[in-house]
Amino acid sequence: MSDKLSVRHVTTDVLDVAYHEAGPLDGTPVLLLHGFPYDIHSYVDVAPDLAASGHRVIVPYLRGHGPTRFLSPDTPRSGQQAALGADVVALMDALGIERAVLAGYDWGGRAACVAAALHPERVAGIVSVNSYLIQDISAAEQPLRPDLEAGFWYFFYFLTERGRAGLSTDARGIAEVIWRRNSPKWAFGAAELDRAAEAFTNPDHVDVVIHSYRHRLGRAEGDPAHAQAEAALSALPAISVPAVTLDGTADGNFPATDGSPTAARFTGPRVHHQVADAGHNLPREAPAAFADAVREVIVM
Template sequence: MSEQLNYERRRLLTTAAISIAVGPFIMAGSASAHSGRESQTTSSTFSQEPISSFDVLKQIDAGVLTIGYAELGPNDGIPVLLLHGWPYGIHSFVDVAPMLVARGCRVIVPYLRGHGTTRFLRSETPRSGQQASLGADIIALMDALKISRAVLAGYDWGGRAACVVAALWPERCMGLVSVNSYLIQDIAKATLPLPALIEAGFWYQYYFLTERGRAGLTANRRDIARLMWTRNSPNWRFTDTEFDRSATAFDNPDYVEVVIHSYRHRLGFTDGYLMYQDIEKQLALQPVITVPSITLDGDADGVVPATDGKAMAGKFSGWRQHRVIPNAGHNLPQENPAAFTDAVWELASKQQ
């Protein structure tokens, strides 16, 4: 109880500090077509005010992708990668990013494969959505940006990508923030029954196993996403503007193929691709995460019910703290940005 009270006091103090912060600012880069190198920033507009959108994006070739991303903050700041889930986009972090920038962080917010302005460089590259591909994409992005180490923070698909990197490339990860704890999938156990409450939250995964599900996602990607948002976060009263701002991420030409492959592979109904075979073999061993970690649960998560974190304790061998965030659902960084920011900053500040 005392630990929770101390955490709440820290959260209130840091939130208050942000509101009067001066110093490090937000810097947005310009968008450009991919060219095999980082796009050059042509705007140096700085602001301490909250932002309403990541209006200006950069683009960089990284691995098999050209990745669209927002970059904010000083180049010499502590690198933080914020990784979104499905069916969401980079605007899950539209409030988190400026709060981290106010503390001096360099914040990178990429669109995951199949989302937003991220594209495959070659038409013949498999449109994989398997967990190994997500982790490999983050390493490729860090290499392209010449970031040797960063704090990785995410939820859902983004949390899984962060967990993969933290487990297999711990030397690249300063710290991990993961919503719903350890998210590396155990494909061998994918067909085992889960508790009824969890099975109900995963309805969409079984739907996507069918060709009807593929057709439904193709024709109704925004309607399905809106339904998911509502069910995933029953206490979150998001606006049409907030939804529409994120929904542009679903217009990506590879969105359906990546999503369908992700869930069919997760449940063992389709194979992974050869190019990710070695990574998947390592993930099948359920590797322990050794880096400092903070795991979060929203106590109103409509997909994964909140826990006390003890069930996953064996998956972390380094320092770890688990927090349950009141009234938050599955899109925790957008629903309670202060709590998410506090977790990220607690790990980032240890690097100073």
């Protein structure tokens, strides 16, 4: 297992964000955004690869994860997509970054898509695993395919107080079940899981995660501060910036596609790749392919 990433801190409007940074300050800024239930070590191999290519690499802990903290006890512990996207732009502001490439998967891929759709002037390009990840929350009642719902068991588990209690008492155990289903070919060990589980001890982790899944299924109100953005996202806005989208052929929840199911949502240059034998945590499982996708979008 690779070494633990060092972190710095910066203050945004609502968060004290913990982030790893690598590469030259004058390099092309690249933000690498992790998902749930994972942490910044999804990029433990991608970050130094991109830094060695001359890029300024920023890898933040998302709200509710790791050493990232809310500044005020009065800020809603929201995990909704609009909040995640707003955090990306606020982090760029705090670091003095005008435009950046955004790359992510799962929650991080959704944050990248949100920021790219709502603030295209701030985004030089995106890399998104599983393509277009913005959700129409108003369509939460529409049924999913039964074969996919089995993999999303935790969405529904977290709707219950039993699910909240389970996440509170055994976040690591829940993560292990999700990891094994999401990435059936990834031979991670206990030490890898232990390292990620440190991020789940954040005091707001449970509230942010529970709100995220309840909100996306229409069982929790959003933070009023993000109401306008959430309304805009419900229209499933186009992503006009250059994009590279990836699917892992061994993703346990999202079958690999040729990219066509969401093609209409990308109105700028776009390339789609399938990554052989990679699961849902694609940057950790296939770091070279992910880093290459970032380099590819930079020159598009």
